[in-house]
Amino acid sequence: MDARDLQARLAFGIRVSEGDGGLRVSTQCLFPSNSAVAVTVRGEGSQCVVSDDAAALYEIGGRRNGMTDRQIRALVKRQGLKVQDGAIYSPVVSVEHIAPAILMVANASKEVADWGLEHLRLKSRRNFKQALADLLERHFHDNLKNDAPIVGASNKAHRFSHVIYLPDDFRLLIDPAVNDASSINSRVVANLDVKMVGDMKTRQLIVYDDDLDWSSSDLKLLEVGARTVPFSRAEPEIQRLTA
Secondary structure, eight states: OOHHHHHHHHHTTOEEEEOSSSEEEEEEEEOTTSOEEEEEEEEETTEEEEEOTTHHHHHTTOTTSSOOHHHHHHHHGGGTOEEETTEEEOOOEEGGGHHHHHHHHHHHHHHHHHHHHHHSOOOOOOOHHHHHHHHHHHHHGGGEEEEEEEEOTTSOEEEEEEEEEOGGGOEEEEEEEOSOHHHHHHHHHHHHHHHTTOOTTEEEEEEEOTTSOOOHHHHHHHHHHSEEEEGGGHHHHHHHHTO
8 A cells, every 4th residue: 555545545544515505525533433424615715614513412412411511612712713503613714724623623523522522421322324424435435326316126215324335246235224124025025126126136135223113023134124223233244245
């Protein structure tokens, strides 16, 4: 591995997309739940502000978790950052300083979440579907398609949250499932219909949120549709299926 290859690999986990009134940047910094810290860059011309949009608070239970702006401000003031309504944001910066501002705000957001969990005895509230999407983006960005229609044996097109396209026309369909009757039923029906096509080059995986309580009967029902794994063990299983 040379310097250019390493630089490309390090940049692989950073993604930029259109967001709420600005550009949404998913960074390589991770919250306690292992979901990527994302910040938003807003501004006009050469002047911008970077904000976490209160992501640290939502990571640890939302705006009603008891953590105040004053507490957050005390944690981030040394970095020269500001706080309003739970959002951590930078002062106005020029385009030349956007990159360090993004890193500073993302790291501060993570540190606030860490502090809240440790000192306020709060529980991290993982955004399961976003955490799964972040995991796949980190590993498979170049051959990943989200919200893809896949036609089943009934000739009906089912929407799959994530499809990883592999060499020799293989593909892996990845479906997130939460502990809700409608979610369980829809994912089982979609996966079973696609499985009945009998395409040997299509692999399927249902990933369920193991932060939630599941009955053995519901998990067995998911397995009727496709191989099923908890999110906490999804990464090695996905890597195995795409190797």
